[in-house]
Amino acid sequence: MSDIKYDVAIVGAGPAGLSAAIVLAKAGVNVIVVERGRFPGAKNVMGGVFYTDCMKGIVEEFPNGAPVERHIIEQRMWMIDDESYVGFGHKNAKFDKEPYNCHTVLRAQFDKWLAKQATDAGALIVNKTVVTEPIMEDGKVVGIKTGRPEGDIKANCVIVADGVNSLMAKSLGFRAKLKKESVALAVKEIIGLDEKVINDRFNVTGSQGVTIEMTGSLFKGAEAMAFLYTNKKSVSLGVGMIIEDMMKHNINPNELIESLKKHPAISPLIAGGETKEYLAHMIPEGGYNDMPQLVGDGVMITGDAATMVNAVHREGSNLAITSGKLAAQTYLEAAEEGDFSSAALSSYIDKLQESFVMSDLKKYKALPKLLQKNRQLLDKYPKLMNDAAFELLTVDGISKQEKQKHIWKNMKQQIGFTNMLKDLYKIWRSVG
């Protein structure tokens, strides 16, 4: 059998890999995408919100023809403890005008659609095939090895988009093993509900939708992040926790999502629903400081494989899409000169620096470490907020001034005045 040779080999058919494939195929490049799942989307998991702006950069007519669920007109943010929440929300008529800011999607369908855009443009996608390592020649990447017989693919350039647990980034030596303190495990259920029930419970009509982001201590006092997104006929309910915390508090993911489903603010929203799907995935939360080497001779790393997740704004897919697009554009420029050395491909990093991807990741680069070392920011404060709100809003014959004094005293006892000032300063330093 003769050699299999393509201009570009892309590892992984997620948002990053498929975006790169679409841009390249549209430019007439001979491109192959290798996916380990049964079909693109079979193994892909996220909360479920896709942003319109970055998708339009790949598929201009988006969201026309795409399997989107609801457009989001209201975003709620809750600080939770195990039996209450203090919330903040933003609903805006501007979010109800096209082009919509973002939509909820179900990945199994959405990724199939995105893959079809790639194959329609001329890319070839091969499923059920694991890419094990790069093919190296004189220290340069010249292709990929797959787990199949006669499975070598030669290419001018390899775009790595194989997700959080990137085998490729590891075997290239671009990054060390994942660290349990900077990776979260998220579990999610897709819970089926009648369309009308969802509209009534979330105060929306038509294709309008709502997201709820939650943070705080939900179970055994450990810091968790959770979300609820409305789809057409289901809601996506999920919760994540840093793996190190799960180990420390001896929590399994099942307990976590069950406690979320029983939470008094959540259970009425999902009452009567039936779980349709159960999913779990790792999220690289390490941010900028955890990023691997992004470019080598004949290779670029994109998306989750490059730790491109903005943990503060819960964004990952739009960073993945944008990085895939920028890697593709870098290839197109490099192809003009026929030079795929790391020096030529380093303009990929420049492009990332100029885009929101690096600037957002840099902005919050200190945060993952800060939160690692200062867990009170995410478990004690939400609890204090909830206690304070409860005390302030309970009428029991105690004067408001007295209540405020007590709340203040309680906070000082729990955390301490200087510590509070320090925390404020640290947060301001890392997000300001």
Added chain:
Amino acid sequence: MHILVFVKQVPDASQVRVNYETGTLIREGVPAILNPFEEHAVEEAVRLKNEYGGKVTIITMGPPQASEALKQCLSRGADKAYLLSDRIFAGSDTLATSYALYEGARKIVDLEGDVDLFFAGKQAIDGDTAQTGPGIATRFNLPLITYLIKIDELNLEEKYVIATRLTEFGQETIKAPIPVFFTVEESLNILSHSPLPYLIKAEKAEIELLSGKNVPLDKEQCGLKHSPTMVKKAFTPEKRQRGATLSGTFDDVVSQTADKIAPFLKKVS
């Protein structure tokens, strides 16, 4: 050598659940797969092709999405795939289906040449009837070897095959002339890990379409109207009970087990 394999796309029966309140099947979200017996039929066909030379052609009858199952056959190494699809076939039972596939196969003989070996799964996991394969073989007036577990010898010059089939009581080894029709068991072979070039070829391949437009059909033998099968009764199987857990010392458990199975053994004998 030309091998023709009949395949069917079926719902993944292991993922179909029963709604015990309404007594209906929950089909929503159940993925469609290639009937597992036919995956082994394709595997065997490709293995024989690689050993003796020739080509493997696939045919299925079904809606347009059945081409997914055909792609899967191509990625196992088959050379060409035909989708027989027409509204006229809607509601076909095994009699009407075997007629339609017979006509489709005759068309393939016209286009691709005579067939030496015909393969199908022993049955489809959704219907479990095991009638369609034998129905096609009968229409072609071919020797039929059902429940195939081994091809012992294939002699293309003298045009015979020696093959072993599974019976209720053991095994039978049969000599039959070629062309011959097999329906196969899963134990016929172990599925191989397909080489990457097969997968690439499958992704690039075009599925050939057959319908009433290019296949001469007797409409009096097609579809629901001409399917004499009647469903006499449908019932919900009893919910499977959890198995009992026995506890105690080893000897205790052994004697408890013996007490429990003794009545069954008496009944059987």
